[in-house]
Every structure is written in structure tokens, then in C-alpha cells.
Amino acid sequence: xxxxxxxxxxxxxxxxxxxxxxxxxxxxxxxxxxxxxxxxxxxxxxxxxxxxxxxxxxxxxxxxxxxxxxxxxxxxxxxxxxxxxxxxxxxxxxxxxxxxxxxxxxxxxxxxxxxxxxxxxxxxxxxxxxxxxxxxxxxxxxxxxxxxxxxxxxxxxxxxxxxxxxxxxxxxxxxxxxxxxxxxxxxxxxxxxxxxxxxxxxxxxxxxxxxxxxxxxxxxxxxxxxxxxxxxxxxxxxxxxxxxxxxxxxxxxxxxxxxxxxxxxxxxxxxxxxxxxxxxxxxxxxxxxxxxxxxxxxxxxxxxxxxxxxxxxxxxxxxxxxxxxxxxxxxxxxxxxxxxxxxxxxxxxxxxxxxx
Amino acid sequence: xxxxxxxxxxxxxxxxxxxxxxxxxxxxxxxxxxxxxxxxxxxxxxxxxxxxxxxxxxxxxxxxxxxxxxxxxxxxxxxxxxxxxxxxxxxxxxxxxxxxxxxxxxxxxxxxxxxxxxxxxxxxxxxxxxxxxxxxxxxxxxxxxxxxxxxxxxxxxxxxxxxxxxxxxxxxxxxxxxxxxxxxxxxxxxxxxxxxxxxxxxxxxxxxxxxxxxxxxxxxxxxxxxxxxxxxxxxxxxxxxxxxxxxxxxxxxxxxxxxxxxxxxxxxxxxxxxxxxxxxxxxxxxxxxxxxxxxxxxxxxxxxxxxxxxxxxxxxxxxxxxxxxxxxxxxxxxxxxxxxxxxxxxxxxxxxxxxxxxxxxxxxxxxxxxxxxxxxxxxxxxxxxxxxxxxxxxxxxxxxxxxxxxxxxxxxxxxxxxxxxxxxxxxxxxxxxxxxxxxxxxxxxxxxxxxxxxxxxxxxxxxxxxxxxxxxxxxxxxxxxxxxxxxxxxxxxxxxxxxxxxxxxxxx
Ligand SMILES: Nc1ncnc2c1ncn2[C@@H]1O[C@H](COP(=O)(O)OP(=O)(O)OP(=O)(O)O)[C@@H](O)[C@H]1O
Ligand SMILES: [Mg+2]
Ligand SMILES: [Zn+2]
Numbered sequence: 001x002x003x004x005x006x007x008x009x010x011x012x013x014x015x016x017x018x019x020x021x022x023x024x025x026x027x028x029x030x031x032x033x034x035x036x037x038x039x040x041x042x043x044x045x046x047x048x049x050x051x052x053x054x055x056x057x058x059x060x061x062x063x064x065x066x067x068x069x070x071x072x073x074x075x076x077x078x079x080x081x082x083x084x085x086x087x088x089x090x091x092x093x094x095x096x097x098x099x100x101x102x103x104x105x106x107x108x109x110x111x112x113x114x115x116x117x118x119x120x121x122x123x124x125x126x127x128x129x130x131x132x133x134x135x136x137x138x139x140x141x142x143x144x145x146x147x148x149x150x151x152x153x154x155x156x157x158x159x160x161x162x163x164x165x166x167x168x169x170x171x172x173x174x175x176x177x178x179x180x181x182x183x184x185x186x187x188x189x190x191x192x193x194x195x196x197x198x199x200x201x202x203x204x205x206x207x208x209x210x211x212x213x214x215x216x217x218x219x220x221x222x223x224x225x226x227x228x229x230x231x232x233x234x235x236x237x238x239x240x241x242x243x244x245x246x247x248x249x250x251x252x253x254x255x256x257x258x259x260x261x262x263x264x265x266x267x268x269x270x271x272x273x274x275x276x277x278x279x280x281x282x283x284x285x286x287x288x289x290x291x292x293x294x295x296x297x298x299x300x301x302x303x304x305x306x307x308x309x310x311x312x313x314x315x316x317x318x319x320x321x322x323x324x325x326x327x328x329x330x331x332x333x334x335x336x337x338x339x340x341x342x343x344x345x346x347x348x349x350x351x352x353x354x355x356x
Numbered sequence: 357x358x359x360x361x362x363x364x365x366x367x368x369x370x371x372x373x374x375x376x377x378x379x380x381x382x383x384x385x386x387x388x389x390x391x392x393x394x395x396x397x398x399x400x401x402x403x404x405x406x407x408x409x410x411x412x413x414x415x416x417x418x419x420x421x422x423x424x425x426x427x428x429x430x431x432x433x434x435x436x437x438x439x440x441x442x443x444x445x446x447x448x449x450x451x452x453x454x455x456x457x458x459x460x461x462x463x464x465x466x467x468x469x470x471x472x473x474x475x476x477x478x479x480x481x482x483x484x485x486x487x488x489x490x491x492x493x494x495x496x497x498x499x500x501x502x503x504x505x506x507x508x509x510x511x512x513x514x515x516x517x518x519x520x521x522x523x524x525x526x527x528x529x530x531x532x533x534x535x536x537x538x539x540x541x542x543x544x545x546x547x548x549x550x551x552x553x554x555x556x557x558x559x560x561x562x563x564x565x566x567x568x569x570x571x572x573x574x575x576x577x578x579x580x581x582x583x584x585x586x587x588x589x590x591x592x593x594x595x596x597x598x599x600x601x602x603x604x605x606x607x608x609x610x611x612x613x614x615x616x617x618x619x620x621x622x623x624x625x626x627x628x629x630x631x632x633x634x635x636x637x638x639x640x641x642x643x644x645x646x647x648x649x650x651x652x653x654x655x656x657x658x659x660x661x662x663x664x665x666x667x668x669x670x671x672x673x674x675x676x677x678x679x680x681x682x683x684x685x686x687x688x689x690x691x692x693x694x695x696x697x698x699x700x701x702x703x704x705x706x707x708x709x710x711x712x713x714x715x716x717x718x719x720x721x722x723x724x725x726x727x728x729x730x731x732x733x734x735x736x737x738x739x740x741x742x743x744x745x746x747x748x749x750x751x752x753x754x755x756x757x758x759x760x761x762x763x764x765x766x767x768x769x770x771x772x773x774x775x776x777x778x779x780x781x782x783x784x785x786x787x788x789x790x791x792x793x794x795x796x797x798x799x800x801x802x803x804x805x806x807x808x809x810x811x812x813x814x815x816x817x818x819x820x821x822x823x824x825x826x827x828x829x830x831x832x833x834x835x836x837x838x839x840x841x842x843x844x845x846x847x848x849x850x851x852x853x854x855x856x857x858x859x860x861x862x863x864x
Binding site for chain 1: 425429432433435441445446447450604612619620621622624625626628629631632634844845847848849850851852853854
């Protein structure tokens with residue numbers, strides 16, 4: 001394997017197990033907000049990787065898959081053209097995963113919306129504070145995005161505290177959090193920062209310094225960012241300064257929903273039935289079903305009991321446990337009950353995902 | 357205050373550079389002005405200074421987003437707060453806010469596509485415009501080296517804005533292009549300030565090598581024979597990356613690559629590392645350069661041939677902006693001329709693509725003005741059109757909208773053929789410069805039809821400049837190599853607490 005990206009693709013292909021095309025991988029890594037992708041990541045357990053490579057292109061993925069095929073790590077399934085790992089592929093993936101595991105803190109599903117704003121704001125704020133406390137008020141901002149620049153300006157205007165103090169607090173909070181991470185992650189994170197005396201390093205420069213893979217550096221970095229966001233979420237009082245950077249960016253699960261699904265949700269709250277919603281919105285029933293399944297995935301408290309009896313739910317649950325694939329058809333064959341719809345199976349699977 | 361005082365007070369310079377004063381005076385007398393001053397000679401000052409005399413908004417149209425942002429940041433660095441850049445990357449809320457407050461800005465940078473938006477034109481019509489500036493004005497001409505269809509509407513926009521006082525700026529326009537600029541902008545009898553295109557402090561050198569391997573080896577030698585900053589230009593991203601790796605593996609330090617395929621944030625890091633002297637050498641495609649205002653770039657090397665004389669002058673124009681002796685070195689190897697030809701070819705749609713795309717566009721019910729993004733993607737995929745090719749075709753289809761579809765296709769094909777021919781001409785003309793036996797500087801000047809003003813002793817390889825002696829004699833710049841602190845925590849402290857810590861502890 002040439003790089004960590006190939007490993008990620010290999011990993012996803014193994015997880016999808018010949019049941020999805022490579023474009024499902026593309027959508028997943030780019031963090032596409034569609035019901036299908038949200039379902040997939042839960043069904044297959046890829047919540048960590050969602051939206052972790054927003055800039056990846058179709059072409060990059062295709063080239064990589066091609067390389068993997070050429071190196072005999074993949075085979076093509078004759079019936080649908082999807083891929084499976086060869087035993088070579090399995091073995092290589094196993095080795096690599098052991099050596100370079102994904103940071104356990106990675107959680108694209110929960111944090112993809114906030115990752116970019118958190119980092120751009122934090123890095124620009126740090127650069128700004130670093131210059132001000134060194135009595136330099138002019139510098140080229142490392143983040144060009146107008147929104148980020150406006151945010152930092154506003155933040156400093158509203159926060160009349162001494163800049164030295166802000167700097168010290170940021171230092172304290174960041175180092176407390178970084179202490180909890182492995183050595184390498186701390187290094188990567190700190191090297192990425194820009195301050196008075198130096199400009200931050202690119203991923204490829206860090207990779208060269210640490211004799212590691214560029215893609216892997218990205219994932220270590222994301223691992224750190226997601227860890228910070230999770231800590232900030234869970235104990236905002238402990239990290240008031242970092243919390244204030246991101247508190248206005250919504251990160252709850254509903255913002256993950258597609259717009260259309262949000263509207264369906266509103267009607268559900270109003271007590272409308274599935275058929276009524278389809279009628280009002282002039283959408284196909286199946287579309288509304290997609291929305292509801294998406295809701296089931298996104299919100300752990302979403303109640304599916306209005307769509308089936310407890311008995312049916314139990315039957316599906318048992319069938320799903322016995323089935324070895326994630327294919328709906330397999331589950332349906334096992335429950336062997338014509339009364340039970342695919343929609344109901346999908347809903348139960350959506351909830352079951354959380355039980356693990 | 358007179359303009360000399362403003363120069364000192366506002367900009368901190370003691371003297372005008374050649375051409376600057378003429379342009380500024382011409383504008384303050386109320387003349388539309390076309391100015392051609394060499395690269396890096398300070399064209400921006402020609403509109404920035406009058407802003408403080410006119411005390412009305414100055415609008416600057418600039419071809420590239422990154423260029424606009426760089427210039428806006430440079431103004432802000434100088435303490436000018438009243439700057440805005442309006443571009444299509446702003447969110448609609450940001451755009452609305454900015455447009456509402458438009459009259460509160462002294463400098464308004466705009467990309468030309470923003471000027472196609474009716475709401476913006478309406479807003480600008482209500483504004484008192486002190487000066488309307490078209491930067492890189494050669495982009496308006498089909499015969500310029502960097503033709504942008506977006507620029508073609510600027511003439512109409514000027515009329516809509518009631519012909520505000522206008523300044524057209526360029527560093528590289530032949531007589532034909534200058535005439536074209538005046539015509540397209542509808543400038544009647546503007547005052548012209550044409551200094552030279554020549555950069556007297558840059559020595560021109562061409563070295564011919566017999567193979568690619570030799571070229572690489574020579575490049576390695578070259579980068580090791582001077583200690584200042586340098587840019588190496590390549591015509592492909594891949595080459596820029598692989599040569600960087602080669603040089604790094606061969607012990608060249610503080611070198612990295614930059615190209616349009618990189619993510620925005622990573623690109624910004626590289627650019628700033630270079631500006632701050634953290635990187636000594638950048639291997640880049642032509643995406644790097646415009647807007648990068650580093651004064652002490654000593655050497656620009658071309659690993660591949662540029663697209664023509666104008667492109668070459670723009671690219672080497674990054675060198676020696678501090679006025680000190682610098683060098684431009686072109687490495688040539690037999691067969692190199694194929695590559696730029698191929699690249700130029702790709703910019704234009706093929707005749708077949710034109711026919712097919714025009715046919716599809718004709719069938720389109722929504723009409724050429726209302727194509728949805730989804731349809732655009734479909735059409736582009738169907739006819740395998742790059743972004744540039746797509747914009748090229750749609751631009752001309754719009755322009756000839758009233759004509760018969762058959763005639764539209766015919767005209768487009770004709771224009772494409774002319775452009776192809778012109779591209780080839782440009783390359784051939786540049787190639788003649790590569791193999792010219794006389795002075796290279798004289799030859800460049802004759803291309804632009806301007807007279808030699810001052811001649812530097814250190815002129816070109818044809819005037820007996822020896823590369824290695826030249827490189828050894830270039831002014832030295834100490835690179836500030838900043839070692840990282842020992843641990844991540846010390847490093848983090850250096851950034852966020854730093855000197856302040858000790859100061860504070862002393863006072864408390
Ligand atoms: N009168 C002056 N004295 C000293 N330095 C100057 C003067 N005018 C401009 N400069 C400096 O010259 C540099 C180049 O200026 P500028 O970017 O305006 O050049 P330009 O002609 O627009 O170049 P390009 O052709 O690359 O667009 C800047 O660093 C600027 O600050
Ligand atoms: Mg300029
Ligand atoms: Zn000469």
C-alpha cells in the first residue's frame with residue numbers, strides 16, 4: 001500500500017462488504033448530507049469516518065481503487081461491479097490497522113459540522129493573540145475566510161479582558177486537553193499552529209518531519225480536534241475559553257439532517273401520519289420513509305413504536321441478530337412474515353445500531 | 357497635503373518610482389489613464405494614493421480572488437481599515453451586509469463576475485465613485501496572454517456607472533493589446549503613461565541542456581549556488597511535486613511546492629512560510645505569484661517554457677521587487693516546446709466540442725442565461741469540457757445570442773482557430789527569444805515596441821553574464837531559521853504566553 005488513504009478505502013470496502021459501490025465511500029468521506037449516507041454509516045458502523053475528507057475528489061478515489069485492484073488487494077464482484085477484499089487485502093489491512101489505528105476519538109457524525117469552524121477560529125485567534133501579546137498588531141491572517149476573520153474581530157471586541165490573560169487561559173485549556181492525548185497527536189497539533197515566531201506547518205511537512213504518512217497526519221489531527229470538541233461539549237465549564245469559540249455553532253444531531261427531513265420531522269411532531277405527510281408534501285411514500293429512517297439514526301430518543309407493534313419489533317431484532325449480512329433482504333427472509341415491511345426492518349436496524 | 361507628503365505620511369516611501377507620479381498627476385487632473393509600468397514597480401500605489409486626495413470610493417477590478425485578498429491584506433497591514441473584497445465566495449448574508457455598507461469603504465475590490473450582478477451595479481450607481489481601476493487590464497484583450505471573458509463586459513459596466521474616472525493598469529501589453537484595452541473599455545483618448553516593460557535589475561539567462569536528467573542535475577546545482585529566496589516555475593503540478601521531492605532527497609532544505617490542486621489552507625501556509633523566510637524556495641505552477649508580494653526574491657527559474665513572452669515577464673517579475681540585482685534563469689532542453697503548446701491547446705475547446713456543445717445549448721429550453729448548475733454539470737460532462745472551456749463557449753454564445761445558431765457555431769469555430777493560431781505564434785515568438793543570438797533585453801523590448809531606457813551592466817547571457825558568477829554575486833539575505841522549541845508544551849507556551857510571561861512577572 002502506498003499511503004494511508006489507500007488503507008482507508010480498503011477499510012471502507014471491507015466494511016461495505018460488496019453491498020455498496022465505491023461512491024458510497026465517496027459520499028461518506030465527503031460527509032454528504034443525504035438520508036442514504038446517514039443510514040449507511042449507522043448500518044455499517046462508519047460514524048467515525050463521516051465527513052473526515054471533505055475535499056476528496058471522485059477522481060482521487062477512482063485512481064486509488066484502481067491501484068488497489070492492480071496490486072491484487074481487491075476483486076470485482078461480477079453481479080454488480082462492487083468490490084471485495086482478497087485475502088491479501090484482508091491481511092494487509094489488518095497489519096496496517098494495527099500499526100495505524102484510527103484515533104478512537106474520531107467521530108465525524110457528531111462533529112463534522114463544527115470541525116472546520118472550530119479549527120479556523122481557534123487557529124486565527126491563537127495567531128492574533130500571539131501577535132498582540134508580543135506588541136505586534138499587524139500580520140497576515142492565516143485564515144482568509146471572511147467569516148472567520150469577522151468572528152475573531154468580534155470576539156476580541158466583545159471580550160475586554162487583557163490579551164495576555166486570554167493567551168494564558170487558552171494555553172492552560174489546550175495543554176490540559178493535549179496532555180490526555182498520545183505524544184504524536186500533540187506534536188501534530190502544535191506544529192499546525194501559527195504564532196508570532198513562525199507559520200504553522202502543512203500536513204506534508206509534518207509527515208516528513210515525523211517520517212509518517214501525510215493522510216495519517218490528517219487523521220491524527222482530526223482525532224485531536226474531535227477529542228477537544230467532545231470534551232468541550234461534555235464539560236464546557238472546565239474549558240470556558242475553548243467553549244466560547246464554538247458555542248454559537250450548532251452541533252446537535254438535528255442540524256445534521258437534510259432540510260427535507262427536517263420538514264418531515266416537523267409534521268411528525270404535529271402528529272401527522274406517514275401517509276398524510278406524503279400527501280401534504282407531494283412526495284413519494286418511500287421518500288418520507290427515508291426521512292423517518294434518517295431520524296431514527298440521528299436521534300437516539302426517536303421513538304419508532306408508532307410504526308410497528310412491540311412484537312414485530314422484537315421479531316425483527318432477533319432476525320437481524322441471526323443474519324450475517326446487513327442486507328435487508330436477508331433479514332426479511334429470516335423473519336418470514338409478509339406483514340413486516342422493509343421500512344420496519346430498516347427502522348429496527350437503525351435503532352439496533354445504537355445498542356452495540 | 358501635496359502628493360509627496362501623502363507618499364511619506366501614508367505609505368512611508370521617500371520617493372516615487374518611475375511612472376508613479378505621472379500616473380497620479382494625470383488622474384488628479386481628471387484624465388482617464390492607461391498605465392503600463394513594469395512588474396513589481398508599484399502600480400498599486402497609482403490608485404491607492406489618489407484615494408486620499410479624491411476622498412471618494414475607489415473601485416478596483418481584479419482578475420483573481422487570491423490577488424484581491426492579498427492586496428486587501430497588504431492595505432490593512434498598512435493600517436488602512438476601510439477595505440472590502442467582494443467576491444462570489446461570500447455568503448449571501450455577508451454580501452448583503454457588505455453591499456449595504458458599501459459607501460463606508462475607501463477601497464472596494466471586486467471580481468469581474470460580481471459586476472455582472474444587477475443588484476451590485478444598482479448599488480454602485482448610487483455611489484460616488486472617485487476612481488474605477490482595472491488591474492491587470494491586459495486580461496480584457498483576446499490577444500493578451502491571460503484573456504478572461506469576464507473582463508469583456510467592463511466597457512459596458514463603465515457606461516452604466518456613468519463613465520467614472522478610469523485607470524487601466526498592466527505590466528505587459530503589446531501595442532495591439534494596448535489598443536484593445538482602450539477600445540474595449542471605451543476609453544476615448546486616455547492619457548497614456550508607458551514606461552518600460554524591462555526590469556533592469558533582473559539578468560536574463562537561458563541555459564540549454566541535453567536531457568531531462570541533466571536539467572535536474574543543473575537545477576540542483578543552481579539552487580545550491582545562491583542563498584536568497586527563489587521560485588522555480590513548472591508547467592504541471594506533478595512536475596512541481598516530483599522535482600521538490602527530488603531536491604529534498606538531495607539535501608536541499610527549506611523547499612516546498614505550491615499549486616492550485618492543494619487545499620486553500622495548506623496553500624496559505626506555504627505562501628506565508630515563503631513570505632516569512634521560513635521557506636527559501638518554492639516549486640510552483642503559474643498559480644503562484646500574482647499577489648505574492650515578497651520583495652527579496654532573488655532568482656526565478658523556469659524548469660519548463662512559459663506560454664509566451666508576456667507570461668514569462670509576469671513570472672520573472674516576482675524577482676527583485678526591492679530593486680536589487682536578481683536573476684531569471686530558463687532551463688531549456690530539446691523538445692520542451694511541446695508541453696506549453698499542449699497546455700495552450702487544452703485551454704480552448706476543440707472544434708468538435710464547439711459544434712456539439714452549441715447544438716446542446718441550442719436545444720436547451722431554459723435558454724443560455726438560465727442554465728442551472730445541474731445542467732451545467734451535465735453538459736460539461738457530456739462534452740468533456742473543462743471549466744475554462746465551458747466559460748469560453750458560453751461567453752461567446754451569449755455574445756452572439758441574437759444570431760442564427762448556425763452562424764454562432766461558425767463564429768465560435770473561427771474565433772477558436774484564431775486563438776489557436778495566436779497561441780502558436782506566441783510560443784514560436786518566445787522560442788525565437790530562447791535561441792536569439794543578440795541581447796535578450798533588446799529583443800524583449802522590441803517585442804513590446806518600447807525603447808531601452810537604462811542598461812544594466814549585468815544584462816544577459818548573450819551580453820556575457822556567467823550564471824555562476826552572477827549567482828555568487830547576488831545580494832545576501834539571511835534566512836531566519838526558527839527552530840522549534842524542545843517540547844510541544846514549550847512551543848505552545850512560546851506562541852500563547854511568550855515574552856509576555858516574563859514581562860508580566862517582572863511588573864507584578
Ligand atoms: N515609491 C515606492 N517606493 C518604494 N517602494 C514602493 C514604492 N511604490 C511601491 N513600492 C513597493 O513595491 C512593491 C510592488 O508594488 P506593487 O504590488 O504595487 O507592484 P505592481 O506593479 O502592481 O506589480 P505586479 O505587476 O506584480 O502587479 C510593493 O512592495 C510596494 O510596497
Ligand atoms: Mg499589481
Ligand atoms: Zn543583454
